[in-house]
């Protein structure tokens with residue numbers, strides 16, 4: 001378990017799904033300054049521990065794959081956020097990450113019976129597939145219009161909009177939402 005006081009949790013990782021954490025590992029501070037957590041071995045080890053991916057630290061080839069997959073995840077989030085159509089080539093790109101053999105198993109948990117699928121082999125290809133799979137699950141079930149990118153261009157945090165009317169625009173009302181209100185009221189005063 002990663003305690004809530006840990007940097008990984010303070011930055012609000014480990015909330016929704018592995019794909020969202022990877023997408024947000026490219027983190028802007030709200031003013032356009034970028035931190036790439038894929039350069040941070042501690043973040044990577046927290047990410048792997050949190051989602052119970054049992055693989056060694058990534059080498060340069062795997063890091064390249066993680067960045068490539070991250071770009072695709074953000075591309076998808078951009079589309080669901082804007083409500084634009086996901087195209088065949090987007091699906092093909094995502095499907096290419098899902099191409100690992102899986103075995104299926106029916107299990108029972110607090111939500112009832114669940115059909116699970118796990119990669120047959122372990123290792124990084126399986127982990128990359130599971131990350132991609134978590135996005136595929138999210139867009140396949142009708143929650144895709146809840147997957148959004150913060151409207152503050154200096155932030156661009158990917159989040160799940162759980163409001164009833166799906167009206168949320170900011171990753172956080174207290175930070176990005178508030179900054180927008182301040183900016184608009186300043187502009188109004190000037191005008």
Ligand SMILES: [Zn+2]
Nearest residue numbers: 150155171176
């Ligand atoms: Zn934001």
